[in-house]
Amino acid sequence: MTETLHFDMDAEEKDVFCQEAEELIGRLDANLLAIEQKRNTPEIVQDLFRAAHTLKGSSAAIGHHAMAELTHAMENVLEDLRQSRLTVTPELIDALLRAVDVLRYFKEEIETGVPAHVETADLIRRLQGFVEGPTGASSLTPFASVAGRGLESGPTNGTGARPEKLLRISARIAGDSLVPAARALQILLALDEVGKVVWSQPEREAIERGQPLRELAVLVESELSAGQMPAHFKHISEIDSLDVKPATELAGEAEEAPGESQEAESEVAKSVRGAAERVNNGSAKTVRTSVERLDKLMTLVGELVTDRNRLLQAQALLSTRYKDGELVGELAEGISHLASITDELQEEVMRARMLPLEHAFSKFPRLVRDLARDAGKSIALNVEGQETELDRSVIEMIPDPLLHLLRNAVDHGIESPQERVAAGKPAEGTIRLSGRSEGNHIIIAVSDDGHGIDIEKVRKAAVAHNLVAADVASHLTDAEVQELIFAPGLSTASKISDISGRGVGMDVVRNNVERLHGSVTVKSQLGRGTTFELSLPLTLAIMPVLLVGLSDWTYCIPLTAVTEVLAIDAQTIHGVDRSEVILWRDRLLPILRLDEFFGLPGGKTEGTGTLPTVAVHWGEGYLGLVVDRLVGQQEIVIKNLGHLIGQVGGLSGCAFLGDGSVALIVDVPGLIKRATRLGSELNVHALQPA
Amino acid sequence: MPATDQIKEEQLVVFEMAGESYGVDISRVQEINRVEAITTVPEVPEYIKGIINLRGRVTPVIDLRTRFGLPAAEVTARTRVVVVKAQEEWVGVIVDAVSEVLRIPLDSIELPSAMITSTDTSFVRGIAKLHERLVILLDLDRVLDKSYHLATAAVA
Numbered sequence: 001m002t003e004t005l006h007f008d009m010d011a012e013e014k015d016v017f018c019q020e021a022e023e024l025i026g027r028l029d030a031n032l033l034a035i036e037q038k039r040n041t042p043e044i045v046q047d048l049f050r051a052a053h054t055l056k057g058s059s060a061a062i063g064h065h066a067m068a069e070l071t072h073a074m075e076n077v078l079e080d081l082r083q084s085r086l087t088v089t090p091e092l093i094d095a096l097l098r099a100v101d102v103l104r105y106f107k108e109e110i111e112t113g114v115p116a117h118v119e120t121a122d123l124i125r126r127l128q129g130f131v132e133g134p135t136g137a138s139s140l141t142p143f144a145s146v147a148g149r150g151l152e153s154g155p156t157n158g159t160g161a162r163p164e165k166l167l168r169i170s171a172r173i174a175g176d177s178l179v180p181a182a183r184a185l186q187i188l189l190a191l192d193e194v195g196k197v198v199w200s201q202p203e204r205e206a207i208e209r210g211q212p213l214r215e216l217a218v219l220v221e222s223e224l225s226a227g228q229m230p231a232h233f234k235h236i237s238e239i240d241s242l243d244v245k246p247a248t249e250l251a252g253e254a255e256e257a258p259g260e261s262q263e264a265e266s267e268v269a270k271s272v273r274g275a276a277e278r279v280n281n282g283s284a285k286t287v288r289t290s291v292e293r294l295d296k297l298m299t300l301v302g303e304l305v306t307d308r309n310r311l312l313q314a315q316a317l318l319s320t321r322y323k324d325g326e327l328v329g330e331l332a333e334g335i336s337h338l339a340s341i342t343d344e345l346q347e348e349v350m351r352a353r354m355l356p357l358e359h360a361f362s363k364f365p366r367l368v369r370d371l372a373r374d375a376g377k378s379i380a381l382n383v384e385g386q387e388t389e390l391d392r393s394v395i396e397m398i399p400d401p402l403l404h405l406l407r408n409a410v411d412h413g414i415e416s417p418q419e420r421v422a423a424g425k426p427a428e429g430t431i432r433l434s435g436r437s438e439g440n441h442i443i444i445a446v447s448d449d450g451h452g453i454d455i456e457k458v459r460k461a462a463v464a465h466n467l468v469a470a471d472v473a474s475h476l477t478d479a480e481v482q483e484l485i486f487a488p489g490l491s492t493a494s495k496i497s498d499i500s501g502r503g504v505g506m507d508v509v510r511n512n513v514e515r516l517h518g519s520v521t522v523k524s525q526l527g528r529g530t531t532f533e534l535s536l537p538l539t540l541a542i543m544p545v546l547l548v549g550l551s552d553w554t555y556c557i558p559l560t561a562v563t564e565v566l567a568i569d570a571q572t573i574h575g576v577d578r579s580e581v582i583l584w585r586d587r588l589l590p591i592l593r594l595d596e597f598f599g600l601p602g603g604k605t606e607g608t609g610t611l612p613t614v615a616v617h618w619g620e621g622y623l624g625l626v627v628d629r630l631v632g633q634q635e636i637v638i639k640n641l642g643h644l645i646g647q648v649g650g651l652s653g654c655a656f657l658g659d660g661s662v663a664l665i666v667d668v669p670g671l672i673k674r675a676t677r678l679g680s681e682l683n684v685h686a687l688q689p690a
Numbered sequence: 691m692p693a694t695d696q697i698k699e700e701q702l703v704v705f706e707m708a709g710e711s712y713g714v715d716i717s718r719v720q721e722i723n724r725v726e727a728i729t730t731v732p733e734v735p736e737y738i739k740g741i742i743n744l745r746g747r748v749t750p751v752i753d754l755r756t757r758f759g760l761p762a763a764e765v766t767a768r769t770r771v772v773v774v775k776a777q778e779e780w781v782g783v784i785v786d787a788v789s790e791v792l793r794i795p796l797d798s799i800e801l802p803s804a805m806i807t808s809t810d811t812s813f814v815r816g817i818a819k820l821h822e823r824l825v826i827l828l829d830l831d832r833v834l835d836k837s838y839h840l841a842t843a844a845v846a
Contacts, residue, residue: 303746553729598732641731641741643778644750644836648733656743662729 004113007062008210009179014110016178016288017058021107024051026362028074028100033365036093037380042082049078050235055103057186057236061179061208067106070120073127074099080131095126097366166198167226169218170243176287177238181210186236188218194232195222291392294353298541301342301349302637305542306656308342309634311335313658350539354389357435357444360398361386364406364433371410378428379414381406385435390442391539397516398444398536401509405446405532406431408506413450413530423527425449440538440560441518447531453524455481462487482522483620486510510619514669516540517558517652519619543638545655546614547631547663550595551602554663556636556655557625561668563615565630570608579675582613582624589615590675591624594666597650604628621672634658638665650674700799702792702818704825705772705785708760712785713792713818713825720773720780722788725765735836742782744773751782757833758813776834783833792825794818799827812838 031048052075059067080086105116171187173180184207191197199219202211229244315335322328365381372379414429421427431448455478462484463473486506513520518536545556573580581588595603605611605626614625636655652667702713728740728751737756742749755762768787773780802814815829832838
């Protein structure tokens with residue numbers, strides 16, 4: 001039987017814990033790298049300390065002692081760093097990063113219940129070594145006292161010149177907190193560090209058992225004044241209010257010097273007001289909700305969008321039939337209001353599902369650092385635009401392709417330091433990872449200042465791998481050759497990756513991105529570097545489409561893929577080889593009669609005269625889709641075709657139209673790939689050998 | 691009614707096709723509709739007629755005649771779509787007509803191999819003999835399994 005771990009929490013608490021841990025671990029990672037790159041500001045060190053401290057509190061609360069001990073050791077090191085008792089060395093950063101790695105194992109252990117079997121004793125000793133080092137005045141506190149079980153008083157106790165004062169602290173924990181006991185324990189742990197808790201209600205034992213609570217009252221002996229105290233709880237989230245008063249004052253014995261008391265009180269008032277402002281500013285006014293609930297909401301809004309379309313259609317019919325009807329006007333007004341409310345609702349729900357790109361980006365700085373180290377290269381990763389938001393369903397899908405691009409940039413893009421210096425470049429290479437929004441899309445770019453793609457080598461390799469004929473290859477433009485790195489045959493050939501500087505598994509990247517209704521393009525300059533741009537829709541759930549008629553049916557073409565709507569003369573269609581083309585924008589555009597392609601009887605695309613044609617693009621490929629008629633534009637909710645039907649070539653799903661009927665969605669990338677092996681551009685050249 | 695009696699019988703939705711009666715377990719039947727516009731899906735086996743919007747669900751519709759290798763029939767006023775629950779979704783099944791709901795004693799069910807019907811027996815899980823009638827009990831999971839093909843051509 002396999003060993004499983006159990007911690008002191010239920011499934012929902014575990015989700016919250018793991019989410020928070022993930023966030024904190026990410027912050028530790030990012031901030032450590034920032035320090036390593038000489039961006040050593042007090043804020044960053046402070047944030048590191050807070051993150052380690054919070055993790056210590058929550059891991060202690062769930063009873064993961066190894067994690068609590070490790071974070072405690074990290075906290076000690078960071079405290080010395082914060083107090084400038086330690087200087088940053090590569091060894092120090094390495095040890096802390098190693099500790100972050102172990103925290104990740106622990107988090108996984110908690111998530112899966114499968115023991116990670118990580119031995120931390122050596123690492124903890126290593127960390128302690130920094131604190132106890134010959135130069136540093138040690139601030140090391142034994143873990144037992146922090147856990148509050150030891151009999152020693154807090155570290156500051158006895159060292160202060162002033163006698164301790166008794167403070168009374170009352171805290172209210174947010175009603176929607178899923179882990180109120182953990183928050184309460186965090187408060188107690190924070191207090192342990194600045195004094196000695198002499199009494200608490202509920203008692204510590206009850207809190208450690210995870211007993212739910214809303215209010216916590218504590219009496220603490222500390223040398224800190226009431227005004228200094230709130231700063232120590234700043235990092236604890238989900239605290240609605242926190243009040244610190246001298247205990248004597250509460251007892252009505254106003255013995256203190258009036259000046260001091262007033263000062264203390266005004267500081268308390270300030271801190272309370274600060275908390276209140278935070279609440280009003282919304283930073284504390286958030287609710288954690290499950291992804292399932294958001295998905296359900298999105299589905300419901302999707303239904304509503306379909307119904308709105310249906311009502312609008314019915315209303316249009318009614319209006320033509322009973323132009324002057326009084327009720328028709330009334331109905332139209334109601335429907336138009338309903339339609340605009342639906343729009344707004346859709347917008348809001350979509351926004352609720354948005355996450356900043358940071359969620360996908362956060363692990364990359366560390367990753368690039370490690371990869372660069374393995375490759376013996378010096379590389380700086382600049383991350384920009386990580387506040388840009390997009391739908392979580394898309395966020396979840398992008399790390400894989402990005403990882404691939406970054407790995408390629410490190411392994412094949414950036415040159416070795418020697419090569420770089422020889423080429424007159426700085427020894428340190430730079431990779432830029434950036435995100436920005438553009439209309440309904442988000443553009444994520446990965447660019448490096450490495451040696452770029454060698455067009456001639458790719459051209460030769462493509463011929464060698466039988467991707468294109470030699471005479472065709474010689475006529476391809478540079479952009480077209482660069483496109484070739486996405487071709488399956490070329491990109492998987494490991495030999496090419498060395499000479500082209502790019503390419504391992506690029507077809508996988510493109511396929512992944514296209515599955516998200518996105519596209520990926522490449523621009524490269526030999527000697528200067530390469531840029532990959534991913535264009536992704538903000539959401540996957542709702543999509544604007546062009547509706548076209550084919551025989552008796554309506555089909556949807558995603559608007560993002562539509563370049564232009566044409567009316568072509570049937571006589572201008574030329575048959576070349578087994579395909580058909582027209583002349584369009586000074587190029588040959590391959591065309592596809594959609595009704596024929598889908599095997600629909602009764603289509604009219606074989607007719608003479610003018611044929612409505614939708615020019616679509618994907619990557620660098622273009623294709624003209626000949627249809628029976630153009631119906632209009634609409635926003636649709638994408639649904640899949642279901643289990644029995646499964647994947648169908650040329651289709652990416654279906655949608656319900658206003659009249660309740662089902663329309664199929666055309667898979668533009670699939671069609672373009674199908675129409676030509678490498679996209680229409682190559683085909684065009686294949687057609688006109690010079 | 692004592693519980694033991696309930697176990698001894700099965701409740702079936704009975705429908706007609708090419709002159710034969712077929713039955714499916716009533717608990718598998720979601721609803722019974724008239725045939726409405728079905729959206730044809732390209733590149734699927736011929737017996738899958740397409741998909742419909744069944745109150746917000748994408749629902750595939752299959753033609754049981756084609757599935758059984760029987761000649762196609764015109765849609766008439768009696769033609770029905772029996773919506774049944776499959777493993778992952780609802781599936782509409784086009785039949786000539788739905789006739790009744792029957793309770794049949796379990797001991798009236800015989801194994802298919804003993805009988806000759808116009809249907810490939812691999813889709814049959816049993817045959818109920820009721821007075822002078824025969825009701826063929828369908829194995830829905832096999833009927834709805836795309837990877838499951840007719841073993842032999844239909845016997846006329």
